[in-house]
Amino acid sequence: MKLYIKYMVSLRCKMLVKDELKKLGINCVSVDLGTIELQDEITDEQLQTFRNNLEKAGLELLDDKKNILVEKIKSVIVEMIHYEDEVPKVNDSDYISEKLEYDYTYLSNTFSEVKGITIQQYIIMHKIERAKELLLYDELTLTEIAHKLHYSSVAHLSNQFKKITGLAPTYFKELKEKRLKNLEDL
Missing domain, CATH: 3.30.70 (Alpha-Beta Plaits)
Structure with missing residues (x-):
């Protein structure tokens, strides 16, 4: 059970x-x-x-079966983006479909119906959250982060980052550095 x-x-x-x-x-x-x-x-x-x-x-x-399926989709996405060393190189839709053993169209329609956003929008939000984490850790360059999250280019990552956060990734990183400097000055 x-x-x-x-x-x-x-x-x-x-x-x-x-x-x-x-x-x-x-x-x-x-x-x-x-x-x-x-x-x-x-x-x-x-x-x-x-x-x-x-x-x-x-x-x-x-x-509810639909809510259960949506939670499974969310879990696969979170695991894929936040807990794996590298985002799988296969297509997101193929990866999710294979993991859950459902047709992607069915998964996509169910997710959109329950959550009011697409699976792709949810993935983008999590990729940007992951990019923010990686920027804060300060161990990878923006180019390395774009590669790690399978963005086609730094420009693509930067555009999505700005669309979601309202900030450019470099400005986001500068804010962190300013906060740290202000803490040191206290």
Whole structure:
């Protein structure tokens, strides 16, 4: 039996879910990003108690199939952009479709219907968040960041960055440096 949780993003959340299952005497096979696989069926009472305990912790147990699918899509995108060393070299649509074993058109239509934005817009937002992180770490040049995130050019990354943040990547980086200098001057 599988259960789906709305967006577990930290090890703390993973441990919290495992602890709640243990308190209820529920054996789980695995707890991954957004997914819990249980060893056995659980009673309606256990499920409701588990749901209530998760809600108290700020997590949500998902029931609706479309919402579950959207959360899976979001998890694949977050994993693809934030947790892999390099964004996969294959087409985003092929990667997501292959990971979730669904036709991309179906995934795209479902995502847009539920979220009100396209999968591509969601990917761009996360790529820009990742670019911001990498700029703040100050370990890679803008060219290296563009390459790492599979942008066709630095100009393409810069245009999307400015469209999303309202700032050029170089100005964003300068702001960080100014803040650090101001902190040092205190």
